[in-house]
Amino acid sequence: MSLPEPVVPPASSRPTKIPESVLVVIHTPELEVLLIERADKPGYWQSVTGSKDHPDEDLxxxxxxEVxxxxxxxxxxxxxxxxALRDWALRNVxxxxxxWRHRYASGVTHNTEHVFGLTVPRDIAVTLAPREHLQHAWLPWREAADRCFSPSNAEAILMLPRHAPGARP
Structure with a gap:
C-alpha cells in the first residue's frame, strides 16, 4: 500500500511572506560567528534570518x-x-x-531587516533545519563577513566588535 502524494497548494493560495524580517548574528564571546548554508541555494552562507509570522509579531x-x-x-x-539576545537598533531596507520575490505579495520588492546579536557558548549544539540549511560553520568574524552572500549580512558581521557585550562604542 502506497501513501498518496502530498497536496501542495498552488502558489496563489500559499500565504505570502511579510516584508519585515530579522537578521540574527550568532557569535561566541571570542567573536566567532555561526554561518549556515542555504539548502535552496547551496554555496549561499548567511546568519539566521526570517520574516515575521504575522504583522503584530514582536521582533x-x-x-x-527563527534562531x-x-x-x-x-x-x-x-x-x-x-x-544574550541584543537588539542592535539597526534597520536595513x-x-x-x-x-525569492514569489514568496511575497505581488508588487513587493523591498524588505526591512532588523539586526540582532546573540552571544552563545562556543560548544553549544547546533541542530539545523534540514529543509532550510545544509551545514554550518563557526568562523572568525572577518572570515564570516567575507563568506556571506548578502551585503547587509556581511555589514552586520563587520559591526560585531562594536555591538558585542563589553565592546566600547
Missing part, C-alpha cells in the same frame, strides 16, 4: 523563534539566557532578490 519573538527553528538554539535556556 524579539521573531528572532527567538530555534534554524539552529535548535533556545534563547531563554540555561545555556543562552534572554539577555534592501531589494528582495528576484529569485
Amino acid at each position: 524579539r519573538l521573531t528572532a527567538v523563534r 530555534a527553528e534554524e539552529t535548535g538554539i533556545v534563547v531563554g535556556s540555561a545555556a543562552v539566557p534572554e539577555a 534592501y531589494e528582495i532578490y528576484p529569485v
